[in-house]
Amino acid sequence: MEKNVKRWTDPNGGMGEVDCCIIGGGLVGLATAYRFLEKFPHDSVLLLEKDSRVACQQSTHNSGVLHAGLYYKPGSEKAKLCVEGIREMVAFCQHHHIRHEQCGKLVVAGTVNELPRLETLWSRGNLNGLQGMKRLSVEEMREREPHVAGIQGILVPEEGIVDYRAVADTLAREIVRLNGEIRLQTKVEKLISEGTKWRLVTTQGEFVAKKVVNCGGLHSDLVLKSSGVQRPARIVPFRGEYYDLKPEAQHLVKHLIYPVPDPDFPFLGVHFTRMIQGGVEAGPNAVLALRREGYRMFDFDLREFWDAISYPGLWRFLIQYPSMVTYELYRSFSKEVFCRSLQRLVPAIQQEHLEEGSAGVRAQAMFPNGKLVEDFLFVHQGSLTHVVNAPSPAATSSLAIGRRIVEEIGA
Numbered sequence: 001m002e003k004n005v006k007r008w009t010d011p012n013g014g015m016g017e018v019d020c021c022i023i024g025g026g027l028v029g030l031a032t033a034y035r036f037l038e039k040f041p042h043d044s045v046l047l048l049e050k051d052s053r054v055a056c057q058q059s060t061h062n063s064g065v066l067h068a069g070l071y072y073k074p075g076s077e078k079a080k081l082c083v084e085g086i087r088e089m090v091a092f093c094q095h096h097h098i099r100h101e102q103c104g105k106l107v108v109a110g111t112v113n114e115l116p117r118l119e120t121l122w123s124r125g126n127l128n129g130l131q132g133m134k135r136l137s138v139e140e141m142r143e144r145e146p147h148v149a150g151i152q153g154i155l156v157p158e159e160g161i162v163d164y165r166a167v168a169d170t171l172a173r174e175i176v177r178l179n180g181e182i183r184l185q186t187k188v189e190k191l192i193s194e195g196t197k198w199r200l201v202t203t204q205g206e207f208v209a210k211k212v213v214n215c216g217g218l219h220s221d222l223v224l225k226s227s228g229v230q231r232p233a234r235i236v237p238f239r240g241e242y243y244d245l246k247p248e249a250q251h252l253v254k255h256l257i258y259p260v261p262d263p264d265f266p267f268l269g270v271h272f273t274r275m276i277q278g279g280v281e282a283g284p285n286a287v288l289a290l291r292r293e294g295y296r297m298f299d300f301d302l303r304e305f306w307d308a309i310s311y312p313g314l315w316r317f318l319i320q321y322p323s324m325v326t327y328e329l330y331r332s333f334s335k336e337v338f339c340r341s342l343q344r345l346v347p348a349i350q351q352e353h354l355e356e357g358s359a360g361v362r363a364q365a366m367f368p369n370g371k372l373v374e375d376f377l378f379v380h381q382g383s384l385t386h387v388v389n390a391p392s393p394a395a396t397s398s399l400a401i402g403r404r405i406v407e408e409i410g411a
């Protein structure tokens with residue numbers, strides 16, 4: 001080890017002092033630790049993860065898509081960090097030989113009513129600096145996706161698919177190579193301010209850190225609350241369920257096929273995604289989950305459920321969007337309804353082509369007035385930084401988010 005490298009040396013499991021401590025080993029936490037070590041190679045970095053492996057939550061329960069930044073309001077954090085993020089992620093994958101493919105995505109307007117929204121996407125994509133986008137007629141769409149239905153489309157050639165499990169594992173290896181340390185099965189339970197430093201009370205002892213970054217994903221608001229301040233927004237978990245296309249139907253989708261999203265709804269709508277490891281996924285829908293890590297329909301946690309239903313913001317949201325919430329729930333129970341949504345994009349899809357696939361839970365922050373937090377949201381509390389809202393496209397953007405946080409928290 002280099003002479004002046006201040007390495008984390010606390011074999012007995014507690015009370016050492018570290019320069020930077022990251023809470024949460026999803027893609028955002030891993031990328032932040034990695035970017036910190038790249039910028040400050042002589043500082044000590046400790047990443048604490050409650051699970052027995054890194055990236056077992058949102059970061060590996062997602063669509064595996066590299067988003068290019070088409071949807072996001074120009075100038076927003078999402079727009080900036082997604083456009084930078086996809087380029088950084090592709091470079092990282094190329095450098096580390098991680099499987100990925102920029103196969104392009106087709107966004108399809110199914111009806112005349114959707115054309116103004118397609119137009120908005122086109123101008124947002126251009127303003128955000130996406131490269132090589134094309135407007136496609138029905139014939140041009142069919143040349144690319146012979147089974148697609150719709151009246152007009154946009155091709156986004158930069159978009160692609162990637163193996164996010166491999167990205168996370170590679171980031172973890174890089175952190176260790178750069179002399180950072182990752183402690184698994186270490187849940188942070190409380191954060192206590194000690195002047196400019198923070199004491200972290202965990203299930204594996206206590207640590208003191210000069211800087212702390214909370215990248216707790218589905219639990220980020222609870223980690224924030226444990227530092228003694230009020231939550232500016234609360235995480236409301238939305239489960240997204242997928243179907244897999246059976247092998248005999250996989251030829252119906254060549255790349256990525258997405259609908260034009262409903263602007264009143266924070267998610268992109270059910271879509272088709274060719275997966276990097278093979279096969280095609282269809283989904284996800286968006287239903288309120290009864291537990292933050294509730295990957296199955298009836299997974300339930302009384303404390304978390306109470307935390308959600310005692311939140312006025314949730315009730316205000318339910319009052320604002322009753323039909324959307326009911327429809328998503330109905331679609332979750334009915335394969336027929338799910339299939340009908342998919343047929344709007346690819347009419348040849350039949351129920352018998354679909355088999356139950358995986359599910360993911362989105363950490364979506366909600367303000368007390370019931371509005372969903374649209375943009376990425378970072379909150380600084382002295383030397384403690386919270387990543388309060390990092391839903392999609394945060395996997396794509398993770399390396400850019402990490403770089404941004406490190407720039408903000410400085411040396």
Ligand SMILES: Cc1cc2nc3c(=O)[nH]c(=O)nc-3n(C[C@H](O)[C@H](O)[C@H](O)COP(=O)(O)OP(=O)(O)OC[C@H]3O[C@@H](n4cnc5c(N)ncnc54)[C@H](O)[C@@H]3O)c2cc1C
Pocket residue numbers: 023024025026027028029030048049050051054055056057058059060061062063064065066067186187188189215216217218219220223240284359360361362363390391392393394395396397
């Ligand atoms: C269904 C679905 C589809 C998606 N599709 C895409 C996509 O195609 N492309 C894209 O870019 N994004 C997508 N996303 C979004 C993307 O996956 C997430 O935004 C991203 O993974 C967030 O990463 P994270 O590190 O913030 O959270 P996570 O991956 O959830 O990681 C948070 C980590 O913190 C740990 N943790 C929590 N509390 C504590 C504690 N107290 N102590 C220690 N550790 C703790 C957790 O165990 C977890 O490992 C999708 C998300 C979902 C759910």
